[in-house]
Amino acid sequence: MKWLRNFIAAPVVLLLLGAFPTPVDAQKSGVSSHPQLEVIQFHLEHRCVSCTNIEKFTRATLAAHYPSIPFRLVAVEKKENAKLAEQFEASGTSLFLYNKKTGAKKNLTQFAFLQAGNEPKFQAGLMQEIEAFEKQ
Secondary structure, three states: OHHHHHHHHHHHHHHHHHOOOOHHHHHHOOOOOOOOEEEEEEEOOOOOHHHHHHHHHHHHHHHHHOOOOOEEEEEOOOHHHHHHHHHHOOOOOEEEEEEOOOOOEEEOHHHHHHHOOOHHHHHHHHHHHHHHHHOO
């Protein structure tokens, strides 16, 4: 009898879960839940392990938890990026949250380097920073 109850309950739960839009559904439909937020990482041509980890951990966090937030990787040494690097006062590896609408910036560089060797702490910290930045 127990197997019958589970057999009936499983499809009902799946139907209910499918009825609500997820962040990935919102992205697919063209609706962004974070329309103004962007994460920008500046870097130099020669990158250390910490610098590459910052990129890898940031991309993984955004893909898993904030698929609608764009990530931009910017080489500060390229002439076409000089104006943007100057705007953010970036001369080497730096990580920023940026609100395109208000122009607000949050420099996460110190946090990123401190947590570049610990992906779980990096991910948790980045998520906390994003949530706090959105409330501003």
